[in-house]
Amino acid sequence: MRTLALSDDILLNIEKPARYIGGEVNSVMKDKSEVDIRFAMCFPDVYEIGMSHLGIQILYDMFNRREDVWCERVYSPWTDLDKVMREQHIPLFALESQDPIKTFDFLGITIQYEMCYTNILQVLELSQIPMHAKERTEEDPIVIGGGPCAYNPEPLAEFFDLFYIGEGETVYDELLDLYKQCKKEKKSRLEFLEMAAGVEGIYVPQFYEASYEEDGTLRDFRAVNPHAPETVKKQVVMDVTDAVYPMSPVVPYIKATQDRVVLEIQRGCIRGCRFCQAGMLYRPTRERDVEELKRYAKTMLKNTGHEEISLSSLSSSDYSKLQELVTFLIEEYHGKGVNISLPSLRIDAFSLDVMSKVQDVKKSSLTFAPEAGSQRMRNVINKGLTEEDILTGAGEAFEGGWSKVKLYFMLGLPWEEEEDMKEIARLSDRVARRYYEIPKEQRHGKCQITASSSFFVPKPFTPFQWAPMCTAEEYVRRAAIVKHEFQEQLNRKSLKYNWHDAEVTVLEGVFARGDRRIGQVIEEAYRLGCLYDSWTETFDNEKWMQAFENTGIDPEFYTLRERETSELLPWDFIEIGVTKKFLEREWQRAKDGVVTPNCREGCSGCGAATFGGGVCYESKN
Structure with missing residues (x-):
């Protein structure tokens, strides 16, 4: 009989208690005395978002097919429960067994986007696991990270024991077998990490050291343990048809983002x-x-x-x-x-x-992602889409009965000029004009064109990884130019324009291309109270700026400068x-x-x- 980790009194006083009780359809229950490895799989965001993530469902299914492994799930508690758990010293627990995470062998954290980094620290702290890998003992779980942000693991290096670089279906079995062997032979945590470093795709941050030039750029990044390879090669499943796929994914009790x-x-x-x-x-x-x-x-x-x-x-x-x-x-x-x-x-x-x-054509909207307003910029980003393609597609959609279109753009791209920005509004207007070319009796009322722009963030392993970003003020200035141009358009009443948060974008840019020094900023921001930074209602830019000031790190070093192609980048040791x-x-x-x-x-x-x-x-x- 399972005992819930939270009392009825707590559950009745928090938002959406179903986030924390488990027991969902297709969730896996095992006898913990009959398994050799217990693995807690974490998505460091609220339950509804984590339950929408396919990668976790795949690994959950794959691990639980093994009789010797029990994989359970854990998500970030929302701010209301976070407060209660701290006040009452309740350790973070897994949904299936309701057991504390600190009693597991592994805590695996999927890192899908940069703005969840403080939530990772929340998960560690609430689990009562030392935040820094070097402070963990034989009693603590092995903390392993994976997902797209693990391709530049350096900002999070000191918080993780291991990173898995690539697709999880390839060497996880090898890693778990290795752990089982080490456990049986009573090998130490360090011995396991040294053996794990020999598994292709596994990166053990504490076995590497970075040094820096006087100008702040990376001078050297090298292995300092003989068991650690100089480069780490990403793992790829070449036969995706025969790869594990969850035929019975867990079904949440409450509505998930992707239900x-x-x-x-x-x-x-x-x-x-x-x-x-x-x-x-x-x-x-x-x-x-x-x-x-x-x-x-x-x-x-x-x-x-x-x-x-x-x-x-x-x-x-x-x-x-x-x-x-x-x-x-x-x-x-x-x-x-x-x-x-x-x-x-x-x-x-x-x-x-x-x-x-x-x-239902009348109710739904169609989405186009031209990414840039002008053909020049679409060529710069290699979008492979002409204005004729966009207008032809929109015309066919309107003739097919649609009257709502969403257009996605990006502002702040390399070599963007004012004319390119204004073309966002002009292209949106030309899409609207295409609607009004249809005979009136065949239209479905007015058309609604909603244009949205996010701000450009250069990411590792892209051709734009060397590109400079803009300041938050400059991003907003560019959005204002676009907004003003929208007001000048013939069909402005059919057009709507909105844009992303510029301050969040700048932070995302720091984390995306950051090095090990950024870890102390993330930790300081967390200590100042930053959490759920991807949520508008909880994001606090002032605290982040205070964290940079307190640690003496200049965010503009990571955002505003164009890198030379000869510069050693923090992720260059990874082969993709x-x-x-x-x-x-x-x-x-x-x-x-x-x-x-x-x-x-x-x-x-x-x-x-x-x-x-x-x-x-x-x-x-």
Whole structure:
């Protein structure tokens, strides 16, 4: 019989107590006395967001298929429970068993975005695990990080024992077997970490040392333990069809952000947008077999009771069997109350035809992501989209019955000029004009064009990793130029414009390209009370600025300067397949405004072919 970690009195006085009680459909229960390894899988954000993350569902399923492992889940407590747990000294606990995290063998934390870094410290502190890896004893869990932000692990280096670089399906079994062996042979924590460092894709930060030049740039980064390799190679699942996939994902009691069956149709992207980290990290593009996907869809809908299925990938339109898969889903579930969600589609005739069959056209809006207003800037970022493509797609959508369109742009891109900014408003207006070219009797009232701009953040392992950012004030100034231009447009009553928080963007930029010195800023900000920094209602920029001041670290060193391509970068010790030489070449092509064709049109020699599969090999077979 399970005893809840929180009393009824606490549960009745906090928001959404179902976040903390576990027991959901398809959650895995085991006898803890019959397993060798207990693994707590953490998403360092609130339950509803963490439960929407496919990666955790995959690893949860994969680990729990092993009889010797029990994988459980833990999320960041919301601020109300956080306060109670501190006051009453209640240790953070796992949902399934309700046992304290500090009693587990592993705490695995997925690091999906930079603004969750203070939540990682919250999880460690509430778990009563020493915050710094070097202070942990034989009694503490091994703290391991993974996910996209682990590709620059340095800002978090002192808080983690290990980082797993790459896709989790490859060497986790090897790592867990190694731990089991060490446990049996009564080896020390240090001995396990030294053996783990020999597993490809595993990075042990305490075995490396950084030194700096007088100007603050990185002078040297080297291994200081003989067991640690000089470079760490990312892990890639080449056969995604046969990889583990959760047929019975956990179904939350309360509405999650993505409350649906998620069908991952492929990994990677052929497009090569120069600002996009995912497009570089997840190369090469690998497709799942369409027959297996049909089977997955039927099984997962049956096992969850969900009423929506979403096709997940970075660019769904590029999946070669999309038409066959979508036709199957429409025919199979027509009239059965199952919605089909198709994110990441390019707006073309096929996509619109599909969406008209699966959406209520009158209620829904379509999303385009031109990313830049002018063709010049779209060439700089290698978007591979012309204004004709955008207007043709919008025209077909309007003629198909849609009247709401969302347009996503980015401000602050390298070499952006005022004319490029104004083109965001002008392009939005031209989209609206295209609507009003339709005869009045065929329109559905007024059109609504909502344009949103985020601010550019240069990310590691992209051609723009050397680019400077703007100050928060400059980002806001650029947004004001765009907003003013919107007010000058003919169809301004049909146009709406909003933009992202500039202060959050600047911080994200510091963390994205930060080195080990940033760890002390994150810790100081956390001590000052920063938490849930990706949430508007809890973000406090003043405290962050105080943290930089208190630690004597200048954020502008990380944001405003353009790096030389010869500079040693904090993440250069990681090999992702895509070479630095290729990224330099793309950086130069961006400066020249030259477009690089996508991977199916022609190989650009990025280096990902070294993995021996995927789109790089399709044309040869």
